[in-house]
Structure formats: structure tokens, C-alpha cells
Amino acid sequence: MVKTPLTTMKLPKENMNTYLTPVxxxxxxxxxxxxxxxxxxxxxxxxxxxxxxxxxxxxxxxxxxxxxxxxxxxxxxxxxxxxxxxxxxxxxxxxxxxxxxxxxxxxxxxxxxxxxxxxxxxxxxxxxxxxxxxxxxxxxxxxxxxxxxxxxxxxxxxxxxxxxxxxxxxxxxxxxxxxxxxxxxxxxxxxxxxxxxxxxxxxxxxxxxxxxxxxxxxxxxxxxxxxxxxxxxxxxxxxxxxxxxxxxxGSINPVFVLPGAWGRRQEEILAGYANSFTMGMGQFCTKPGLLFVPAGEKENGGYEKLVALLREVQLDKLLTPGLHESYLTTRDEVSKLAGIKVLVPGSDDEKPEPTVFTIDIHDVRYNPEVLHREMFGPATILVEYEDTAQLVELAGQLQGQLTVTLHADDDDDLTTLMEAITAKTGRVVFNEWPTGVTVSYAQHHGGPYPATTAxxxxxxxxxxxxxFMRPVAYQGLPDSALPPSIQESNPWGIARRVDGQFHPAAGDGATDEF
Amino acid sequence: MVKTPLTTMKLPKENMNTYLTPVxxxxxxxxxxxxxxxxxxxxxxxxxxxxxxxxxxxxxxxxxxxxxxxxxxxxxxxxxxxxxxxxxxxxxxxxxxxxxxxxxxxxxxxxxxxxxxxxxxxxxxxxxxxxxxxxxxxxxxxxxxxxxxxxxxxxxxxxxxxxxxxxxxxxxxxxxxxxxxxxxxxxxxxxxxxxxxxxxxxxxxxxxxxxxxxxxxxxxxxxxxxxxxxxxxxxxxxxxxxxxxxxxxGSINPVFVLPGAWGRRQEEILAGYANSFTMGMGQFCTKPGLLFVPAGEKENGGYEKLVALLREVQLDKLLTPGLHESYLTTRDEVSKLAGIKVLVPGSDDEKPEPTVFTIDIHDVRYNPEVLHREMFGPATILVEYEDTAQLVELAGQLQGQLTVTLHADDDDDLTTLMEAITAKTGRVVFNEWPTGVTVSYAQHHGGPYPATTAxxxxxxxxxxxxxFMRPVAYQGLPDSALPPSIQESNPWGIARRVDGQFHPAAGDGATDEF
Known part of the structure; x- marks a missing residue:
């Protein structure tokens, strides 16, 4: 029998095992x-x-x-x-x-x-x-x-x-x-x-x-x-x-595809993209909502593969009717932005088919808002650029992001772009896709506003x-009055910094010398 | 010749060695x-x-x-x-x-x-x-x-x-x-x-x-x-x-004096207090603005030493005329709060003599605001309590502080008080005074609002x-595209955490094994 109250209830303590109070x-x-x-x-x-x-x-x-x-x-x-x-x-x-x-x-x-x-x-x-x-x-x-x-x-x-x-x-x-x-x-x-x-x-x-x-x-x-x-x-x-x-x-999670990588791995990149932006029906916080690619593919028929791949996507309903509604509204607003063209129309069905828009960099220049609209669902925008210098310009127009992804080969020059990207994001992903966030020591799932507020x-x-912690300093306290974590004998055997030097935790296999 | 502009100036670059523009x-x-x-x-x-x-x-x-x-x-x-x-x-x-x-x-x-x-x-x-x-x-x-x-x-x-x-x-x-x-x-x-x-x-x-x-x-x-x-x-x-x-x-920096310490070291404590709250004419962010002491001293004449000590204080003008004015205003407002009594009146002079108010815990209960008023200058309040359980109550009524100080001897019980104090401050000072903030690795000069906003x-x-930094995670990048700080060979020889284990800086004298 559970004794602890669920705080949704206004019930005497004895009845705390009843949980259903809507407000x-x-x-x-x-x-x-x-x-x-x-x-x-x-x-x-x-x-x-x-x-x-x-x-x-x-x-x-x-x-x-x-x-x-x-x-x-x-x-x-x-x-x-x-x-x-x-x-x-x-x-x-x-x-x-x-x-x-x-x-x-x-x-x-x-x-x-x-x-x-x-x-x-x-x-x-x-x-x-x-x-x-x-x-x-x-x-x-x-x-x-x-x-x-x-x-x-x-x-x-x-x-x-x-x-x-x-x-x-x-x-x-x-x-x-x-x-x-x-x-x-x-x-x-x-x-x-x-x-x-x-x-x-x-x-x-x-x-x-x-x-x-x-x-x-x-x-x-x-x-x-x-x-x-x-x-x-x-x-x-x-x-x-x-x-x-x-x-x-919010985060749009743009993907920058450099010419070298595009030339050699176009098919693989488009397949990865199709999979990543439709994963979970595009309702991931790290969904790639923008793909920057060299111009000219549309004329070359290079996107036909993408269109074909998207026909294979396993469709699902969106998470809630409310999200379905707001997804369609946002997608349709984006479709009307100046310069936006429809590559894959998608559908309004209960299980909506994916949508792909395209725009070229000249139109983005007159309407950078196109880079700031998150469509929470299976829709994305291909932005066509003409030379790699424009990528730095595009990066500069982005808002804060959880992730920015680069697809590049050895002959692609990242020097300036890397700095421009780092300024806008909490995570840089290289030749992979941003969806999927591992839980580890080095992970950073955050970024400049509006990706996060902190x-x-x-x-x-x-x-x-x-x-969810804040530091407290203790000055001149007798050892017995200190929290165990900072008592001289290190009773908990934890990692500490002493007089500027690091000492790992007792079980950590490294130095432990004080 | 200085080339860098002082940004107070609207001058051509050549004239950047002129600095005096007021707005x-x-x-x-x-x-x-x-x-x-x-x-x-x-x-x-x-x-x-x-x-x-x-x-x-x-x-x-x-x-x-x-x-x-x-x-x-x-x-x-x-x-x-x-x-x-x-x-x-x-x-x-x-x-x-x-x-x-x-x-x-x-x-x-x-x-x-x-x-x-x-x-x-x-x-x-x-x-x-x-x-x-x-x-x-x-x-x-x-x-x-x-x-x-x-x-x-x-x-x-x-x-x-x-x-x-x-x-x-x-x-x-x-x-x-x-x-x-x-x-x-x-x-x-x-x-x-x-x-x-x-x-x-x-x-x-x-x-x-x-x-x-x-x-x-x-x-x-x-x-x-x-x-x-x-x-x-x-x-x-x-x-x-x-x-x-x-x-x-803002911070009031209360000082809790426990009965054991007060019984044995009253004179030393009052001397330290007089020195600390008048240091820099009371214009330190860590000035002790409240001293909690056991009741009864006034009747016993125990404060005469404090009065005498304050006559010896080296007086100075306050930092600016504006601060002088607002100090006097605040001090006079505090003097009119219910229950406040004047122990040492101080003065309104250009170099104002220190002021000491007293109040007893019963009046504080009806008027906790007295614990929240920072007087930025040489004024302070002695709060008289009757038993040590009341100290936890007083701690609970405090706002966030940069420092809280304890004066206690071995026979003083700190158990509950320590927790109540820690909840309100960024630094706990023991048998010392809060003025004087060392610059070191362990220092924390901060605290809950309104001591700080963060x-x-x-x-x-x-x-x-x-x-002034934020983390960026890099996923799957080739070593050469990474910042040197996280390249595999650790070219800067800095402290790092690798697969969960800490590795100190190269010159740090401890483990360096990867």
C-alpha cells in the first residue's frame, strides 16, 4: 500500500492510494x-x-x-x-x-x-x-x-x-x-x-x-x-x-552539406536526411528542419531519390490532435513565405505524408524568417546555396540551436564555418544525424536561446x-561541523580539488594521495 | 600611442588617445x-x-x-x-x-x-x-x-x-x-x-x-x-x-552568536563586530548588519565595551554624497521600525559616527522586515534572542545572503542551525568575520536572491x-576539426575527463595516463 501522497489529490492521508484528480x-x-x-x-x-x-x-x-x-x-x-x-x-x-x-x-x-x-x-x-x-x-x-x-x-x-x-x-x-x-x-x-x-x-x-x-x-x-x-x-x-x-x-537543427560530401555521398546524405526528419513523425527536438545543399540539384533530378525515399516512410498519427492541427497550420504558413517552393507536398491526413520545401539563398536573404520557423512534424526545408562562403552567412542568420550538423569530406574547408556554427549551437554533429541524443558525461543538450533559456x-x-545545485563555501569551520563531502578525511571517498590540485574518487583507479 | 578605442568616444580612429566623453x-x-x-x-x-x-x-x-x-x-x-x-x-x-x-x-x-x-x-x-x-x-x-x-x-x-x-x-x-x-x-x-x-x-x-x-x-x-x-x-x-x-x-550578512561563545568570548566578539561593521565605513557587501546575541546584556551593561570601541573607530566620509544621503535615510527609516531601540545613536556628520540599534526577538516576530533592510554605511542591529531554538526561527526569516557567520564554542549545538543557515547563504563563516573575501579556488561569493540574481x-x-562560458559538444568530428582542448593528443596538456575518469593537467604532478 502506497503511503506517499500524489499531490493531485485533496484527500485525507489514509486515502492516498487513489490517484485520479484531474486538476x-x-x-x-x-x-x-x-x-x-x-x-x-x-x-x-x-x-x-x-x-x-x-x-x-x-x-x-x-x-x-x-x-x-x-x-x-x-x-x-x-x-x-x-x-x-x-x-x-x-x-x-x-x-x-x-x-x-x-x-x-x-x-x-x-x-x-x-x-x-x-x-x-x-x-x-x-x-x-x-x-x-x-x-x-x-x-x-x-x-x-x-x-x-x-x-x-x-x-x-x-x-x-x-x-x-x-x-x-x-x-x-x-x-x-x-x-x-x-x-x-x-x-x-x-x-x-x-x-x-x-x-x-x-x-x-x-x-x-x-x-x-x-x-x-x-x-x-x-x-x-x-x-x-x-x-x-x-x-x-x-x-x-x-x-x-x-x-x-525550440530548435530547427540545420544541416550544412558541403560540396565535397554532396558530390560523393549525395544519395547516402538524402537517405539519412529522409530518415532523420521523419523519425518519430518529425516530432523530435533535434529534427533537422533545414538542409543546406549546393544549388542545381533540382534541375539535375537529384531530389528524385529523396521523393522516392519519402514514399517508403512508415506513417503515424501525430502525438495529439492539437499538435496535428498546429503542425498543419505552421507548415502552411511556411509554404506561403516568399521564395518557398514545394518539392514534396505531403498531406493533411490523420497520418500526414512528409513535406519538403525548397528555397534558394537569394530568397532567404530577403526573408531570413524562413530560417527561424520550427515545423513540429514531418516537414523540412532544403536551402540551395551557390558557394561555400554563403554558408557562413547562413550560419550567421540562424537563431540558437540544440544541434547543427555538418556533412563534409576531406576536401571541404571547415575553418570559418566551424566558428560560425559553434556560435549558434550547443552540439555540432559531423557526418551523422542530430536525432538520437546519447546520455553520457560529455553530452550537452542545450544551446543559445531559443534552443534553451539557459x-x-x-x-x-x-x-x-x-x-539543480548551488555552491556553499564554509570558512574556518571545525571538521566535525563540515558536511562529510569536505571533511579532511574524505569519508565518502569522492572526487575533490584540494589546494588547486584534482584528486579523483577513491574507486577511480587514478591518484588518491592525501 | 594607444590605438585601441575607448568606447566612450565618437572620434575618428586617429584621435583615439583622447578619452574624455561623459556620455x-x-x-x-x-x-x-x-x-x-x-x-x-x-x-x-x-x-x-x-x-x-x-x-x-x-x-x-x-x-x-x-x-x-x-x-x-x-x-x-x-x-x-x-x-x-x-x-x-x-x-x-x-x-x-x-x-x-x-x-x-x-x-x-x-x-x-x-x-x-x-x-x-x-x-x-x-x-x-x-x-x-x-x-x-x-x-x-x-x-x-x-x-x-x-x-x-x-x-x-x-x-x-x-x-x-x-x-x-x-x-x-x-x-x-x-x-x-x-x-x-x-x-x-x-x-x-x-x-x-x-x-x-x-x-x-x-x-x-x-x-x-x-x-x-x-x-x-x-x-x-x-x-x-x-x-x-x-x-x-x-x-x-x-x-x-x-x-x-544586497546582503545583510547576519552573525549568529551562540550562548557558549558569548559567555566566554563576549569581549572579543564585540570587538570583532565593531571592527567588521565599521570597516570601510560599513560600505562592504559583506558588512555584518545583524548580530544575534543572547538577551540580557543590556541590563548587565555588557554593551558598554561596544560603545567604547565605537568611539575609537577611524571615521571617514562615505563614498559619495549620494550614498551618504541614502545611508542616513535608510538608517532613519530603520530607527522607526516597531521595536527598534537605539543603543548607539551615531551621527549625521559628513563623517558619520556608527549607529547600533537593538531589538528583541518578540518584536522581530511581528516585524520580520527588520531583518531585510540593508543599511549601506556604519549601522547595524543587535537582535536579542532568548533560547537557541529561536535562532533556527530567525534563520528561516532571513532573505538570501552572501554570508552568514557563526560564533560558537564546543558546547554550542549547531546541528539544526547549520542546515537552516546553509539554506540562506553562499558562505558560512565560523568564528571569523565576513568582511574580507579571499580570491581562491574554493571561494564562493554569491548566494540566494537578493544576495545575487544567480x-x-x-x-x-x-x-x-x-x-561567462557555455559548453559545446562535438559529435563524431575528425580530430583535426576539433578544438585543440579536446583533440585526442591533448596538445595543450590541460585537465580533462575521459570516459568518466579525471586526468589532471600535464604540469599538475598527479596522474597523466592517456
Whole structure:
């Protein structure tokens, strides 16, 4: 019997095993925030080992219930079993990798400066710094990844890893799945000994606003549309105490194809492109919405292959009727932009056939907006350029992106282009495709606005934990009053920097000499 | 002859050695931002060694011109020679420490994940991440530290270390000093081979707004008042492309004195307090504005020592007439808050005598605002509590702080209080005083709002560099197309994390095994 409350309910504690309340009132958000705050204070005091064990238990809970969860996901969304199975695996792996990361202590960023009477600016006191959890984190799930960016996706996992509590705003696009996932997470956390209230969910638009504005909520993780994300970002900034808003909003993910690569590998590139922009019916945050290619192919019939490939694409319904509607609207608006020509018309069907537009660089110059319109669905634009110098110009007109992809061969010159691209994106992909975001140490899933509202932050990978922590320095404290992470004897055996030198975690196989 | 333009001027390039233009128009800010943007692109491409050499040259430039600069500072401000000499040393040291930090590569946070076909969520591509500079940084200097938090203070130094360009908004409180410092910085950077435009200054209120709103300005560093900082923060958030605003605003820096320490060391504590809150005439961001002490001393005559000590304080004029005026206004407002009693009245003189108020915890309960009012000058409040459980309650009513100080002996119980304090501050100081902020690896000069607008960021210490960088991940790139920092052979010999394991910099004396 689950004892922990799902925060969607206004029920006496005894009845907390009933979950179905469609709207959370601001009063319920307030109650939930207080529970969550208390729970985070307990979590913050735990050893990394214990917190890691909670994440591992949640991962196991997902795996143990995968049949039920995937069946619910298939009912709630139009996604395939294979895709959903991969996403569940990814989400469980993500929890386990973050568990390993907090065990190593890397996320704590522990730094010790011993007192130094000869320090260059005058005597230095003993000063030690370590990250502490921010508090309660509000997490907004995305519609397009019902596991990996939803209830217990990257934002929730990294916030829990940081020692924070999570209040997750359920996305109505997969309601039954989200509620059941939340039940399982709450159940497993309770069973693993985590404090009640550490994880909760809220529902409804009013609750979303109350969550962003609640004084005990200390940061927001968001994945969704630019319009929705910006509105919530503005609310977060306007609070009496503004809080960090880690929002992943919109990205077009342009692909630059250089002449050498185009000349030799045109067919392979078009096949990769067709696959990547239609993957998940074009509803990935990293979908390539622009392909820059040398001009002249249309006349040469080079695109016929693309047209043929797109006929083979496995069609599906879009995620929700609302998304279907807004996809068609945006696609049709783009079709009317000056200079846009239709290469593959696509369709308005329930399972829409893919659309490909073309435009040449001269028309882009008069209408750079064509580079800024995200079409969330299976549509994309081929932009034809005349010489490679124009690629730098095109890169300069882009807004911030999650990814920019290059297809180039040895004889293609990347020097200037590389710099222009780096300025606009959080990830540069080379001779591969941007869809598919691995969860690892080096991953950066972020980028300049509007890709995100916080260009230094990633929502994927081990570095995502740091978003939900802040450093505290301790000056002159007796060892016993310090957090264990920065006590002299390093009782947790974690990675630390001491007097400027790095010392890896005890189990890390490298130096461990202090 | 200096070639680099000071951006306060609208003069042909040939006349750039004339510096005195009191107001920078938005058009001039625009021109300066473009120059700065171009310069940062060049800086971003340099080796850490070269960028470090620029910072070291600027440090030397400060030392070489210290007589002239300190004379100007003494004319512009009311600060003593000794204090200014210390501050100049601190500023030069800061540049040198940040130079060392970028040489080690730590600020680049280079992470390499080799391709791994057996990665837990499915095959992992080769992915490598490194920090890149954000671009042009707008820096707002503070009035109270004309060297350390001004033209080439911590914000400018860390932004330059990051590979950014700096446009500094001159504080009118030390105009001649700021202009001359800027001349020297520009001169030295030019002589050291840095790109023209890497550092510039602007003046006037209109320029301040233009700077925060300029599309090429990618982050702001600010030290100043809560009102001024919040207004600029709001502008930064409201931009079409919002940018990070690293503002250090207001802090009261409460000091908790526990009964054991108070019983044994009352005299020493009051002496330290008198010294700390009057240091720099109470115009330090870390001035202790609240002292929580056990009740009963007033009746016992225990404060007579404090009164006597305050008679010995070396008085000075406040930094500017404007600050003098607003200090007196705030102090008089606080004197009228319910429950406030006057222990030491102080004076309204040009060199105001220190003021000490007292209040007891019962009155604070009805009027917690008394804990939130920063008096920027030599005034402070003694809060009398009755038992130590009340300290946790008082901590809970505090706003975010740069520092919270504890005075405690072995028999004082810190368990619950420590947690309550940590929740409210960026630095905990133990049996010392918060004034004096060492520049080191572990330092954190920051804290929850309103201490700062970015609770994870520090404006002092080596970690300050990271504020002005953002990560970029490179997936599948050939080694030659990668930035040197993440090329396989580690040509710069910097600290890196490879497949999850840390490898220190080549010269770091620890493991270096790949």
C-alpha cells in the first residue's frame, strides 16, 4: 500500500492510494510544495550512496513495470512499441548513470583550500566549497518523449540526484501513462526508504502557474514549445525571488552539406536526411528542419531519390490532435513565405505524408524568417546555396540551436564555418544525424536561446545534475561541523580539488594521495 | 600611442588617445559592441597560454601604475591609501590567479567520451565537450571597490579569462580613476598583442540600458544595489533573447552568536563586530548588519565595551554624497521600525559616527522586515534572542545572503542551525568575520536572491570564469576539426575527463595516463 501522497489529490492521508484528480488547485500545490520542501531537507542530508540507491530502485521499477507502462504509452500516444521500449530503457539507464555520477561525488564539485599564510593577496583562511541542492524543483514534461522527458525523465532524475525534491507537472498528452508512472515512482521511492513527498505530480494549467510562482520552488526544468516555455520563463523571472528556469524550447537543427560530401555521398546524405526528419513523425527536438545543399540539384533530378525515399516512410498519427492541427497550420504558413517552393507536398491526413520545401539563398536573404520557423512534424526545408562562403552567412542568420550538423569530406574547408556554427549551437554533429541524443558525461543538450533559456545548462547527461545545485563555501569551520563531502578525511571517498590540485574518487583507479 | 578605442568616444580612429566623453550614446554602444564581438572571436581562438599572458600583463600594468592610480582613487573616493593599496594588490593577484586557472584548462571543463558500442542505452558515438566563451559581456562596476569590483575587477578579469570581450559601464563614483584604469588596460592589452576592442568602457545611464539590451551582449556582470540590479535584471530577462544576469545585489550578512561563545568570548566578539561593521565605513557587501546575541546584556551593561570601541573607530566620509544621503535615510527609516531601540545613536556628520540599534526577538516576530533592510554605511542591529531554538526561527526569516557567520564554542549545538543557515547563504563563516573575501579556488561569493540574481554563480575566485562560458559538444568530428582542448593528443596538456575518469593537467604532478 502506497503511503506517499500524489499531490493531485485533496484527500485525507489514509486515502492516498487513489490517484485520479484531474486538476490540482493552487492550495494543493502549496501543500505539495511544503511536503516536497521537507522531503528535500531529508534527502540533502543523505550520503551519495543512499541517494544513488533510490535512483537505481526507480530504474528497476520502470523495468519491472515496463509491460504495463508501454501498453499505457501506446494507448496514450501514437508511438510504436519499439520506440517506447527504447525510450524506457534510456530512461532507466539515465537514472543509473546519474546514480553512478553522484556516488563518485563529481556533481558535488567539492573544493578545499587549506589556510595559507603566504597566499598571494594576503593570508588565506581555510575555505571549502561544496554544492548543495536548490530545494524543490518544478518539472514540466514534454509530450514527445513520454518516458525520457516526462514524469521521471532527465529533469526529474537529475533533480533527485542533486538532492532536490520534484513536483512534476503532468503533460495532458499522456495522462494515464504519466499518472501510472508517478504511482510507480512514488511507490518505489517509498519502498526504498526515501522521504515521503520527495516526488509528486500536479495537473492543470492553474497548477502550472502556481508551481512556477511558489516561493518554495527554487528552479524549473521545462521541455516544450517556445511560446509556452517563454511564458513560464517570464513568470519565473518576475517572481519577487526570481529562480533559474532551465527551459528547452525550440530548435530547427540545420544541416550544412558541403560540396565535397554532396558530390560523393549525395544519395547516402538524402537517405539519412529522409530518415532523420521523419523519425518519430518529425516530432523530435533535434529534427533537422533545414538542409543546406549546393544549388542545381533540382534541375539535375537529384531530389528524385529523396521523393522516392519519402514514399517508403512508415506513417503515424501525430502525438495529439492539437499538435496535428498546429503542425498543419505552421507548415502552411511556411509554404506561403516568399521564395518557398514545394518539392514534396505531403498531406493533411490523420497520418500526414512528409513535406519538403525548397528555397534558394537569394530568397532567404530577403526573408531570413524562413530560417527561424520550427515545423513540429514531418516537414523540412532544403536551402540551395551557390558557394561555400554563403554558408557562413547562413550560419550567421540562424537563431540558437540544440544541434547543427555538418556533412563534409576531406576536401571541404571547415575553418570559418566551424566558428560560425559553434556560435549558434550547443552540439555540432559531423557526418551523422542530430536525432538520437546519447546520455553520457560529455553530452550537452542545450544551446543559445531559443534552443534553451539557459545556454550553459544541459538537460541530458551527467552535467544535468549541476543545474539543480548551488555552491556553499564554509570558512574556518571545525571538521566535525563540515558536511562529510569536505571533511579532511574524505569519508565518502569522492572526487575533490584540494589546494588547486584534482584528486579523483577513491574507486577511480587514478591518484588518491592525501 | 594607444590605438585601441575607448568606447566612450565618437572620434575618428586617429584621435583615439583622447578619452574624455561623459556620455556614451546608444549608437556608440552599438559600435563598441561590434568591435568587442569581433575581438572576442579572435580571443576565443587563442591558446590558454596566450590569453593568460594578457591577464598577467594587465596585472603588471596595474602594479606599474599603482602610484598614479592610488592617487586618483584617493581623490575620487574617501578611501585610505592603505585600503586602496591592498585592493590594487588583490586585483592584480586576481588576474594572475585566473591566468593560472585558464592555463590549467580547468575552466574549459573538457570532457571526452570515446565511441562505445556497449554503452548501456545503446551504442554511444564519440562525443566531446568543451566550454566556449559567451561573447561580449557587459560589466557594471561597484562604487565601493574602485579596483576589485570595478573597471578591471573580478567580473572583467573572469570574462577576459573566459575568452570574452568586456564592455565596462563606468561607475560615476570614481570617474577619473575608472577612465585612467581603462586607458591602462586598453594600452597594456594592445601592447600584449590582444585584439583591439577586447576591452572598452561606456558611460552614462542611457549607455547602461543600451548595453544590457544589445543583441551582441551575451551576459551581464553587476555589483551594486538591489533596486538598480533588479531593474537591469528585468531588462536582461525581457530581451527577445534573454541573457544571463550575474548580479550581486544586497546582503545583510547576519552573525549568529551562540550562548557558549558569548559567555566566554563576549569581549572579543564585540570587538570583532565593531571592527567588521565599521570597516570601510560599513560600505562592504559583506558588512555584518545583524548580530544575534543572547538577551540580557543590556541590563548587565555588557554593551558598554561596544560603545567604547565605537568611539575609537577611524571615521571617514562615505563614498559619495549620494550614498551618504541614502545611508542616513535608510538608517532613519530603520530607527522607526516597531521595536527598534537605539543603543548607539551615531551621527549625521559628513563623517558619520556608527549607529547600533537593538531589538528583541518578540518584536522581530511581528516585524520580520527588520531583518531585510540593508543599511549601506556604519549601522547595524543587535537582535536579542532568548533560547537557541529561536535562532533556527530567525534563520528561516532571513532573505538570501552572501554570508552568514557563526560564533560558537564546543558546547554550542549547531546541528539544526547549520542546515537552516546553509539554506540562506553562499558562505558560512565560523568564528571569523565576513568582511574580507579571499580570491581562491574554493571561494564562493554569491548566494540566494537578493544576495545575487544567480545563486549558482560566484563573482570571486577561480569559479567565476565559468559564468561567462557555455559548453559545446562535438559529435563524431575528425580530430583535426576539433578544438585543440579536446583533440585526442591533448596538445595543450590541460585537465580533462575521459570516459568518466579525471586526468589532471600535464604540469599538475598527479596522474597523466592517456
Amino acid at each position: 490540482t488547485t493552487p492550495e494543493m500545490v502549496d501543500q505539495a510544495a511544503h511536503w516536497a520542501h521537507e522531503a528535500h531537507l531529508i534527502s540533502a542530508q543523505q550520503t551519495p550512496e543512499i541517494r544513488a540507491s533510490w535512483l537505481v530502485s526507480v530504474a528497476q521499477g520502470l523495468r519491472d513495470n515496463s509491460d504495463e507502462l508501454i501498453a499505457l504509452a501506446m494507448t496514450d500516444t501514437n508511438l510504436s512499441r519499439k520506440r517506447l521500449e527504447g525510450e524506457l530503457t534510456r530512461s532507466a539507464f539515465q537514472l543509473e548513470l546519474l546514480a553512478e555520477e553522484i556516488r563518485s561525488g563529481v556533481a558535488l564539485d567539492a573544493v578545499i583550500d587549506h589556510a595559507d599564510p603566504h597566499w598571494g593577496m594576503g593570508p588565506r583562511p581555510d575555505i571549502r566549497r561544496v554544492n548543495v541542492p536548490l530545494g524543490v524543483i518544478g518539472v514540466f514534461g514534454a509530450s514527445n518523449f513520454p518516458f525520457a522527458f516526462s514524469v521521471i525523465g532527465g529533469d526529474s532524475a537529475s533533480a533527485l540526484a542533486a538532492g532536490c525534491a520534484v513536483l512534476h507537472k503532468i503533460h495532458p498528452g499522456h495522462l494515464a501513462l504519466a499518472r501510472r508512472t508517478a504511482e510507480i515512482v512514488i511507490d518505489v521511492l517509498h519502498g526504498a526508504g526515501a522521504p515521503d513527498g520527495l516526488f509528486g505530480v500536479v495537473e492543470g494549467r492553474e497548477a502550472a502557474v502556481a508551481l512556477v510562482q511558489h516561493p518554495l520552488v527554487k528552479a524549473i526544468g521545462f521541455t516544450g514549445s517556445t511560446a509556452g516555455g517563454r511564458a513560464l520563463f517570464d513568470l519565473a523571472c518576475a517572481r519577487p525571488e526570481p529562480v533559474p528556469f532551465f527551459g528547452e524550447l 545556454p550553459s545548462a544541459t538537460s541530458v547527461g551527467t552535467a544535468s545534475i549541476g543545474r | 556614451t550614446t546608444p549608437e556608440m554602444v552599438d559600435q563598441a559592441a561590434h568591435w568587442a564581438h569581433e575581438a572576442h572571436l579572435i580571443s576565443a581562438q587563442q591558446t590558454p597560454e596566450i590569453r593568460a599572458s594578457w591577464l598577467v600583463s594587465v596585472a603588471q600594468g596595474l602594479r606599474d601604475n599603482s602610484d598614479e592610480l592610488i592617487a586618483l582613487a584617493m581623490t575620487d573616493t574617501n578611501l585610505s591609501r592603505k585600503r586602496l593599496e591592498g585592493e590594487l594588490t588583490r586585483s592584480a593577484f586576481q588576474l594572475e590567479l585566473l591566468a593560472e586557472e585558464i592555463r590549467s584548462g580547468v575552466a574549459l571543463d573538457a570532457v571526452i567520451d570515446h565511441a562505445d558500442p556497449h554503452w548501456g542505452m545503446g551504442p554511444r558515438p564519440d562525443i566531446r565537450r568543451v566550454n566556449v566563451p559567451l561573447g561580449v559581456i557587459g560589466v557594471f562596476g561597484a562604487s565601493n571597490f574602485p579596483f576589485a569590483f570595478s573597471v578591471i575587477g573580478g567580473d572583467s578579469a573572469s570574462a577576459l579569462a573566459a575568452g570574452c570581450a568586456v564592455l565596462h559601464k563606468i561607475h560615476p563614483g570614481h570617474l577619473a580613476l575608472a577612465r585612467r584604469t581603462a586607458e591602462i588596460v586598453i594600452d597594456v592589452l594592445h601592447g600584449a598583442g590582444a585584439p583591439d576592442g577586447l576591452f572598452g568602457v561606456v558611460e552614462g545611464r542611457e549607455a547602461a540600458v543600451a548595453l544590457v539590451q544589445h543583441p551582441l551582449v551575451k551576459a551581464i556582470g553587476f555589483t551594486g544595489s538591489t533596486a538598480g540590479g533588479r531593474a537591469l535584471f528585468d531588462l536582461a530577462c525581457a530581451r527577445p533573447e534573454p541573457v544571463p544576469f550575474f548580479g550581486e545585489l 545563486p549558482s554563480a560566484t563573482s570571486v575566485g577561480t569559479a567565476s570564469i565559468g559564468r
